[in-house]
Amino acid sequence: MNNFWTVVRFTVMNKLKAKAFIISTLVFLLIISVVVNIPYIIMQFQGGGEDKTQTVGYIQDGQSIGSVTGQQLEQYFANIEGSKLTFKGFATSGNAASDEETLKSELDAGELYSYLQFGEATDSGFPEIIVKSEKLLDYSVASQIESALQVIRHNNILSEAGLTEQQMKELQAPIVVDAVQIKGSLSAGGEGEGKTAEEQGVNMGIIYFIIIFLFMAVMISGQMIASEVTAEKSSRVMEVLITSVSPLTSMFGKITGMFLIVIIQLASYLAVGAINLSLPHNAEMLKELNIDLSVVDPMLLVFAGLYFLAGFFLFATLYAALGSIVSRTEDLGNAVMPMTFISLAGFYIAIFSISTPDSLLVKICSHIPLFSPFVMVLRLGLTDIALWEVLVSFAILLVTIYLAVVLSAKIYRTGVLMYGKRPSMKELRKAMKAYKI
Amino acid sequence: MNPLVVNNVVKHYADKTAVSGVQFEVSKGEIYGLLGANGAGKTTTMRMILGLIYPDQGEIKYNGKPYSNELLKNVGYLPEERGLYPKIRVSEQLIYLAQLKGMSAKDADRSLKYWLERFEVPENYNKRVEELSKGNQQKIQFISAVIHNPQFIIMDEAFSGLDPVNVELLKATVKELRDNGASIVFSTHRMEHVEELCRNITILHRSKEVVKGSVKDIKSKFPKEKVWLQTKEEVAGLEQLSGVKAVHRHENGLEIEIAEEKVAAQILNHALSQTEIEHFQVKEPTLNEIFIRTVGDRNE
Numbered sequence: 001m002n003n004f005w006t007v008v009r010f011t012v013m014n015k016l017k018a019k020a021f022i023i024s025t026l027v028f029l030l031i032i033s034v035v036v037n038i039p040y041i042i043m044q045f046q047g048g049g050e051d052k053t054q055t056v057g058y059i060q061d062g063q064s065i066g067s068v069t070g071q072q073l074e075q076y077f078a079n080i081e082g083s084k085l086t087f088k089g090f091a092t093s094g095n096a097a098s099d100e101e102t103l104k105s106e107l108d109a110g111e112l113y114s115y116l117q118f119g120e121a122t123d124s125g126f127p128e129i130i131v132k133s134e135k136l137l138d139y140s141v142a143s144q145i146e147s148a149l150q151v152i153r154h155n156n157i158l159s160e161a162g163l164t165e166q167q168m169k170e171l172q173a174p175i176v177v178d179a180v181q182i183k184g185s186l187s188a189g190g191e192g193e194g195k196t197a198e199e200q201g202v203n204m205g206i207i208y209f210i211i212i213f214l215f216m217a218v219m220i221s222g223q224m225i226a227s228e229v230t231a232e233k234s235s236r237v238m239e240v241l242i243t244s245v246s247p248l249t250s251m252f253g254k255i256t257g258m259f260l261i262v263i264i265q266l267a268s269y270l271a272v273g274a275i276n277l278s279l280p281h282n283a284e285m286l287k288e289l290n291i292d293l294s295v296v297d298p299m300l301l302v303f304a305g306l307y308f309l310a311g312f313f314l315f316a317t318l319y320a321a322l323g324s325i326v327s328r329t330e331d332l333g334n335a336v337m338p339m340t341f342i343s344l345a346g347f348y349i350a351i352f353s354i355s356t357p358d359s360l361l362v363k364i365c366s367h368i369p370l371f372s373p374f375v376m377v378l379r380l381g382l383t384d385i386a387l388w389e390v391l392v393s394f395a396i397l398l399v400t401i402y403l404a405v406v407l408s409a410k411i412y413r414t415g416v417l418m419y420g421k422r423p424s425m426k427e428l429r430k431a432m433k434a435y436k437i
Numbered sequence: 438m439n440p441l442v443v444n445n446v447v448k449h450y451a452d453k454t455a456v457s458g459v460q461f462e463v464s465k466g467e468i469y470g471l472l473g474a475n476g477a478g479k480t481t482t483m484r485m486i487l488g489l490i491y492p493d494q495g496e497i498k499y500n501g502k503p504y505s506n507e508l509l510k511n512v513g514y515l516p517e518e519r520g521l522y523p524k525i526r527v528s529e530q531l532i533y534l535a536q537l538k539g540m541s542a543k544d545a546d547r548s549l550k551y552w553l554e555r556f557e558v559p560e561n562y563n564k565r566v567e568e569l570s571k572g573n574q575q576k577i578q579f580i581s582a583v584i585h586n587p588q589f590i591i592m593d594e595a596f597s598g599l600d601p602v603n604v605e606l607l608k609a610t611v612k613e614l615r616d617n618g619a620s621i622v623f624s625t626h627r628m629e630h631v632e633e634l635c636r637n638i639t640i641l642h643r644s645k646e647v648v649k650g651s652v653k654d655i656k657s658k659f660p661k662e663k664v665w666l667q668t669k670e671e672v673a674g675l676e677q678l679s680g681v682k683a684v685h686r687h688e689n690g691l692e693i694e695i696a697e698e699k700v701a702a703q704i705l706n707h708a709l710s711q712t713e714i715e716h717f718q719v720k721e722p723t724l725n726e727i728f729i730r731t732v733g734d735r736n737e
Contacts, residue, residue, distance in 0.1 A: 002539075003536075003537050006533065006536045006537055007537075010533045013529075014522075014525060014529075018524075232522075235519075235520065235521065235522060235523055236516060236518045236519060236520035237520045237521055237522055237530075238520070239489075239514070239516045239518075239520045240514060240516060240520040240521075240534060240581060240582075241534075241537070242489060243487050243488075243489065243509060243512055243514040244509055244534060244537035244538050245509070245537045246506055246509075
């Protein structure tokens with residue numbers, strides 16, 4: 001036990017002192033600080049342009065379908081309060097080419113943001129419309145015009161059909177349906193009233209967060225554990241180490257040490273993110289988002305924590321075993337590839353299923369050990385899951401961890417003394433029989 | 438009963454036998470020499486003694502008891518290849534290794550400083566291993582094996598990479614450890630070290646013991662087949678004597694290979710009849726020659 005903590009302390013201290021670790025952590029902290037503040041920064045830049053309206057020009061000749069449309073648009077946008085688009089008609093000179101020249105010169109002079117060109121009438125009841133602008137790929141004017149024309153047409157047809165104003169209002173009144181999730185009596189989440197849409201939103205956010213947190217923890221620490229083991233092996237310190245401390249103690253000491261490191265690292269990311277968010281200029285924005293963390297079900301957090309720990313431990317032991325098989329750092333990438341794919345798969349299944357937490361895929365995957373830490377959080381947070389299902393899934397996970405520990409310890413015990421080429425499965429199996437752990 | 442007893446151990450790897458029936462005992466205050474060509478099974482034998490791998494057959498007893506984790510604290514290991522963290526400071530890693538051996542950080546620090554002082558490299562305390570020269574790294578590696586004052590010390594090629602001055606320094610240290618009562622298993626290719634340090638040796642060849650016993654006995658078992666002759670003037674006709682196999686002329690004397698020991702007397706008489714003799718010696722075979730003969734012969 002004493003040796004265990006010696007290994008843990010050594011692992012943690014060395015990592016914390018390593019330049020590469022310090023620098024990469026600092027860089028990441030910096031990136032987080034910038035990213036968190038990006039909305040505010042962007043807003044600052046837009047600040048000036050906020051009230052500026054964009055003027056769109058068109059040629060007004062009185063009766064052509066184009067100028068009628070233009071007029072309709074002009075009226076429509078004029079009636080919308082706070083609209084950033086205004087339209088301005090220019091009298092025609094009778095010559096299409098010189099008309100366009102006029103509009104172009106206005107555009108150059110900065111009077112116009114863009115201008116419209118009308119073509120032949122189409123089935124839509126409106127002519128072909130081309131928005132010409134000096135801006136690259138500026139679709140916002142075009143899309144605003146599109147939706148405006150939709151409304152205009154809608155209203156025109158309705159009023160032609162002889163609907164009264166009252167009827168038209170009724171047609172346009174929004175319909176509201178609230179989705180409230182309720183709990184069954186065997187639910188895992190404890191007593192509760194179910195989740196409102198708002199709570200579900202918050203839960204979804206929390207779940208995103210937990211899944212990403214677990215994924216990062218597994219990826220970062222898994223790689224670190226595997227490469228530490230390989231480094232010890234390639235520098236042959238391992239030979240000295242295993243004559244001092246049992247391989248099992250050394251493996252779990254390392255895993256625990258890395259766990260602490262990852263928690264420290266991710267916690268510092270979180271802390272910096274939180275500090276940045278609570279800066280005065282960001283606090284307002286946060287308030288606007290209206291996130292109430294108190295609606296999070298504490299049972300969700302408890303289960304998520306358990307799954308997080310179990311998942312981390314499972315992946316870490318397997319990574320350690322893989323690291324012990326190869327003897328050179330260059331070969332490590334290949335060896336840990338399968339683990340990387342599995343964790344990626346679990347991560348993506350969870351992320352992509354977040355809108356369909358009831359699908360069969362999720363149900364199955366929430367019982368597959370290497371996936372369940374990712375996927376089960378989904379079901380816990382977003383669906384009404386029976387307690388026994390969670391317990392079964394967790395039990396499967398625990399049994400797998402036990403098997404993985406035994407297997408990893410054996411591989412580790414065997415692997416750390418095997419140099420040269422990567423051992424084949426057969427060699428490994430044979431060698432493993434020679435050791436008691 | 439001797440502290441370390443290796444009893445008829447056998448180890449097979451996948452399809453080849455690494456060690457077959459090796460047996461020896463090391464008493465308190467003894468350095469036991471384990472010799473052999475590359476791949477003869479020395480390292481496997483040492484690893485079995487260290488408990489890193491278990492013998493397929495046979496047993497190893499430490500103070501009369503079988504291997505246990507408790508024993509680890511009493512064992513020091515100097516591996517053949519450098520086994521240190523390249524990027525970590527000497528003080529940090531040696532104190533760590535000593536702590537794993539059950540020392541307190543304070544004792545470990547004191548012991549480390551003593552050894553660095555002893556090896557005349559106290560300035561290495563705060564350096565990273567990768568900054569050190571090969572010889573200095575070997576000193577640090579040596580310290581890592583003995584810092585906790587172990588009862589059993591396993592040394593695989595202890596003096597590789599050292600200059601003659603440092604070899605003497607470490608040799609003296611090894612002798613001191615021996616005199617303090619450690620049981621040391623020592624492997625090397627350098628026969629002159631073995632002759633100086635080891636009481637008993639085993640020469641391994643292709644996983645089997647081929648020569649075993651005390652250095653003295655082994656030497657006496659091999660016939661004396663060389664004569665060293667230094668004379669005032671040239672001696673003619675040595676080659677024609679029966680029993681003389683070859684005559685090597687060196688700068689200041691002759692080395693004569695003979696078939697039997699009694700031929701030596703004939704050479705002496707032959708030379709005396711021609712000139713004055715400055716030096717005449719019937720040479721014992723060196724361990725080097727014995728090694729090459731036993732291992733080399735079987736190679737053919």
